[in-house]
Amino acid sequence: MMATLQAIKYNDGQLEILDQLLLPESCTFIPICKVEDAWAAIREMKVRGAPAIAIVGCLSLAVELRKLAVPESKEELCRMVKEKLDYLVTSRPTAVNMQLAAESCVQLCARLSDNTLLSVAEAKGDIVKHLEATLANDVADNRAIGEHGACDITKKNATKDKLRIMTHCNTGSLATAGYGTALGVIRSLHAASKLDQVYCTETRPYNQGSRLTAFELVYEKIPATLVCDSMAAAAMREFKMDAVVVGADRVAANGDTANKIGTYQLAVLAKSHDVLFYVAAPFSSIDFQIPNGHSIPIEERPHSEMTHTGSTRTAAAGINCWNPGFDVTPAELITGGIITEKGVFKPDQLAPHQ
Ligand SMILES: CSC[C@@H](O)[C@@H](O)C(=O)COP(=O)(O)O
Incomplete structure (x- = not known):
């Protein structure tokens, strides 16, 4: 099966996106190191398209979470995750994908908070995995479409x-x-x-x-x-x-x-x-x-x-x-x-x- 162009590169907490403002003259990848970088790239349309907006938003949060020291409590972790997701949702208003991705992650946070058997570090790991899954899930969905x-x-x-x-x-x-x-x-x-x-x-x-x-x-x-x-x-x-x-x-x-x-x-x-x-x-x-x-x-x-x-x-x-x-x-x-x-x-x- 032929591989298609790749505009979002993600590997072990490192995120890069193809700057679409420079296409077709130049194929330049830029690093996204935090949610603020993702918000700005989405607003300026360096990355655009409803699914890509949500994927880059989610991955930028995964990048931050991987670097974050384990918070004191799951409540603190989930409050921070929700704040950052709410912020990402404000980047562009028409596409619903980022909003729905944020809602699904907040629901996961609630389940993880309720699970008394789970440590804060494990909850953080689960949230990262959930956010990172957006990339592979989207390709599978697109092939089915x-x-x-x-x-x-x-x-x-x-x-x-x-x-x-x-x-x-x-x-x-x-x-x-x-x-x-x-x-x-x-x-x-x-x-x-x-x-x-x-x-x-x-x-x-x-x-x-x-x-x-x-x-x-x-x-x-x-x-x-x-x-x-x-x-x-x-x-x-x-x-x-x-x-x-x-x-x-x-x-x-x-x-x-x-x-x-x-x-x-x-x-x-x-x-x-x-x-x-x-x-x-x-x-x-x-x-x-x-x-x-x-x-x-x-x-x-x-x-x-x-x-x-x-x-x-x-x-x-x-x-x-x-x-x-x-x-x-x-x-x-x-x-x-x-x-x-x-x-x-x-x-x-x-x-x-x-
Ligand atoms: C798979 S992309 C679907 C839509 O997001 C696309 O058709 C579109 O309207 C993109 O608009 P844009 O303003 O370039 O983000």
């Missing part, structure tokens, strides 16, 4: 030998621990010799498509064509797409999905071109506490991401800007389904204990 998605798309296009898929933003190895979600589905189609061509959108204003997805596709020799966001409708008609597959930052209980700005317009276009529209995401991107997309917090990014390319201003000085990082695609437009590691679900079939 890839298999389920490729299988469903192939089945629904049974008369076609090779498929044309459109994707948005970056959902690959750079946005996860490896393999990717929507891009994982595309990888699996390619591995099964079912992919004719993937069309990746540029994804303005931060250009995750042209800088990151295009980089991954070229690196792995997957047949791909870059289109600007404004070409999506024309490309759908011209190339007769078989499916659009995108990732998710947060899926509400009813299936409404927040993802990179521009996803909603692709779903509208897919509907009017009779193209299946899929969301691919780990089950941990589903927020069952939020009934629908109206309650999903949408991050507003700095205007400079729109007005400048690097340090060069490309928009007229003085213009007002609106720069939401994400939009919400209503569940009814997700016609293909929501692809998870547990299978492919219609948006109205989602339930917490699937």
